Amino acid sequence: MQNCLALQNEIPKILELNTFNDLEVILSDDSYNPIAAVTLFGFVPPHCITPSDFDVRIPIPNLYGFTESVTTALVNSKLYYTSSDEESHILPSCHRLDEQTIRKQQKNFVDLKEQHNWPSDLHFIFLTPFWNPKGFIHTPLLEFIERFWEFLQNPYEFLNQDIQYCQSRWLQTKNPWWLKRTAQIQMELGNIEETRSILLEAIKIFPARKEFSQLLETWAPDQ
């Protein structure tokens, strides 16, 4: 159940950005979630990212503007980051959009429910949602695109800052999701010991929540 007023206010503002060639709004058949996604064609990332342009599809979550903001970008190519020492790595947090993820997220995103012919090289990048200390305050689409750009400019620094943010949210709210997200980011950064230590701590604090132990069992750090 999307907030159409928020979308109406925000989407035209994206046109003012000069980081892409063209914008398209993808409508859905679901009357309560009328916008499936917004696509930015010919998105030009910072120089440290390869390829030098790609399309970005931003799925709009079902409770957009009420209790959800945009957090995920779908890109039509695997992205690489070249660090200052000229070494090129797969961009952290850039994962292939697989069947399991699509199935699991269909209840949250009308785009994943309605679209069936996803290209095989589609990847997704999930960024930690921003939460205002006063409670949920909606983060507009434009800010997500700006954050996405910031992430691409220096992904390692961005994710390290995210860890600090997640830890402060964990301390404030005691919501296990922030522990999961911290572990998730540590995984993205390849920090094996830190990931293991967070998951073990989480299992101790939340013995009834199976996701932590499942994650530890299925996690393969060297892959």
Place this chain on the structure above:
Amino acid sequence: MQPVDNNSFFHRNLLWVSPELLETIKQVRLAVVGCGGNGVIFIVNAAHIGFRNFTICDPDILDATNLNRYVIASPDQVSHPKTEIIRTYLISRFPEITVQAIQKAFPNPDIVSAISTSDIVIGCLDNTVPRIELNIVSRKYQRTLIDLGSGFIVDDTAGPSGNVLAAGGQISISRPTGPCLRCLGFDVEGTQNSYFIEDDAPDASSLVLNNVVGALAVEALISEIVNELSPVNRINYDRSSLSITQEALLNNPECSMCGAESTAHIFSIAEKESLKAFFWEKGIVCKTV
């Protein structure tokens, strides 16, 4: 079987409910969204108190594993729609009752239409997202939502029958001018958008817990009708201490569901055509999936 006349049926109720209140109760139109363990107990209790006008909504059919708390159903009703089982039960017991059964999942235009013509909405949904959506629709039509929730937190790491770490339930009352479910403590923070493994195991459930929460919700409903409950908007039941506590929570003024500027946002839901027209006017290309 001889039908029981209303005077006899309500005789004991009328020893504590005034005839005027009983008459009011009979007229109240309830839209009950979700007919699981809490929903069915709520409906049965409400009907026995005197509520006579129900719209009941649930897409599911009865599973054999529901029988531990679906006291009105017989084993031969397994695989029948839950709404139909409840409707059949209510009509057989209360001939003058009006029951509209909608075998669909929320959100759905038929259910939204039923909410728009109801007086009070009763939410008995399992998941956070449809709960929030029901709250948005209730607020759009200026209806009070009484939301029921109950459950167990079980540590089953040691075996299939685990230790109960916590159990209980809550009744959240979201009035049109009061806090939304989110401000009443519904934690949607971080429940979505993760690619982590989710736990799809069935939840522990108990008829006794459903009985406590379902019956307490009917008491809350009656208090709401006679306006005796406000400003209380959350009632918590803790199974370990067998205690019931009340809270009067305040909203976040910046909340997009119940804050100062929320009305325009709430009213914008499902406005696809005007959204399309707006984008067209701005020269923004729209296409379908």
